[in-house]
Amino acid sequence: MPNRRFLSRLFLIVGLVVGAIILYWLVEQTGWQNLVDNLALFGLLPLLGFIAISLLNFCLYTWRWKIILDDIVPTKQRLSFSRLFMHRMSGFAAGYLTPAAQVAGEPLRVALVKADGVPLQAATSSVVLDLAFEITSFVVYVLAGLTLAFSQGIGVGEGLIWPLVFVLILLSLLISFFVFTASGAGFFHRLIGGLGGRRFEVTRKLEVWLAETEKLMTQFFVGKSLKVFFIVLLSFVMTAFRAVEVMFVVYFFGSLLSISDAFLLSTIPGISLLLPIPGGLGVFEGSNAAMFALLGIGINPVAFTMIIRARDLLFIATGVVHAVLRGERIIAKR
Numbered sequence: 001m002p003n004r005r006f007l008s009r010l011f012l013i014v015g016l017v018v019g020a021i022i023l024y025w026l027v028e029q030t031g032w033q034n035l036v037d038n039l040a041l042f043g044l045l046p047l048l049g050f051i052a053i054s055l056l057n058f059c060l061y062t063w064r065w066k067i068i069l070d071d072i073v074p075t076k077q078r079l080s081f082s083r084l085f086m087h088r089m090s091g092f093a094a095g096y097l098t099p100a101a102q103v104a105g106e107p108l109r110v111a112l113v114k115a116d117g118v119p120l121q122a123a124t125s126s127v128v129l130d131l132a133f134e135i136t137s138f139v140v141y142v143l144a145g146l147t148l149a150f151s152q153g154i155g156v157g158e159g160l161i162w163p164l165v166f167v168l169i170l171l172s173l174l175i176s177f178f179v180f181t182a183s184g185a186g187f188f189h190r191l192i193g194g195l196g197g198r199r200f201e202v203t204r205k206l207e208v209w210l211a212e213t214e215k216l217m218t219q220f221f222v223g224k225s226l227k228v229f230f231i232v233l234l235s236f237v238m239t240a241f242r243a244v245e246v247m248f249v250v251y252f253f254g255s256l257l258s259i260s261d262a263f264l265l266s267t268i269p270g271i272s273l274l275l276p277i278p279g280g281l282g283v284f285e286g287s288n289a290a291m292f293a294l295l296g297i298g299i300n301p302v303a304f305t306m307i308i309r310a311r312d313l314l315f316i317a318t319g320v321v322h323a324v325l326r327g328e329r330i331i332a333k334r
Contacts, residue, residue: 093319137235145267242266
């Protein structure tokens with residue numbers, strides 16, 4: 001266990017250092033004064049408007065999670081929208097500050113929901129399903145962006161080949177998860193059995209626990225095609241908000257984007273968020289800089305990314321405060 005903790009911390013530190021070096025290099029290339037001038041050009045009111053748009057989208061994310069959780073647990077165990085909103089904010093903060101941005105905050109979400117009286121298996125099922133819908137819509141969105149890039153000649157060469165391969169592999173795994181889960185065959189517990197996990201008592205117990213948890217997820221799909229379709233549609237709407245946010249920020253920097261350019265700018269740089277670097281620090285800025293150059297957008301890419309980071313920092317601070325306060329209450333209660 002100490003070795004695992006040491007390696008995970010080392011991995012986190014290396015990722016932060018690499019990202020910070022890339023970010024520092026990018027700022028040096030654009031100039032510190034140029035960066036400050038561009039941020040001042042954006043203005044406070046547009047920043048507040050951007051945060052408001054993001055909060056609206058965050059409400060939709062919370063709504064999807066609540067729909068899933070309410071379907072799994074009895075009425076008396078359902079949680080309020082505001083409580084789930086704050087739990088999700090804490091999950092966002094945990095994911096942002098660790099190398100696995102898309103999944104690292106989910107154990108914290110499970111723990112917070114369980115502390116509110118939801119059984120562990122139900123809490124886990126709701127978070128896994130919510131995450132599966134989220135990542136699937138994001139991967140499909142990125143895949144569409146990569147397809148558009150190749151059709152416009154942006155992906156010519158090997159620059160986007162490996163991201164395309166990675167996205168296709170990830171999408172195939174997600175589709176397998178939904179097919180096996182919806183059919184009742186199970187995905188995770190069969191994966192453990194297929195990897196020879198039944199030879200050990202710990203993994204055998206985990207396989208049984210996962211099988212029971214997956215039954216709850218299967219029940220969510222049985223006879224609820226309209227609800228599932230609505231959640232899928234809602235997931236793609238929320239993911240498409242990325243393009244709206246990009247167009248909003250670019251507009252208040254004094255430029256206009258076509259729908260296709262906004263789509264490209266909101267998809268391809270997002271691949272960096274799947275890399276083992278906290279918040280894609282540095283890499284996200286570099287990806288935006290490359291896309292700005294390819295699309296001929298005359299905006300400081302670091303200033304553009306700083307606006308997004310400012311919103312993220314507000315969300316992180318809110319999520320961290322909520323997690324700390326809830327943690328203190330749970331410890332005091334026990």
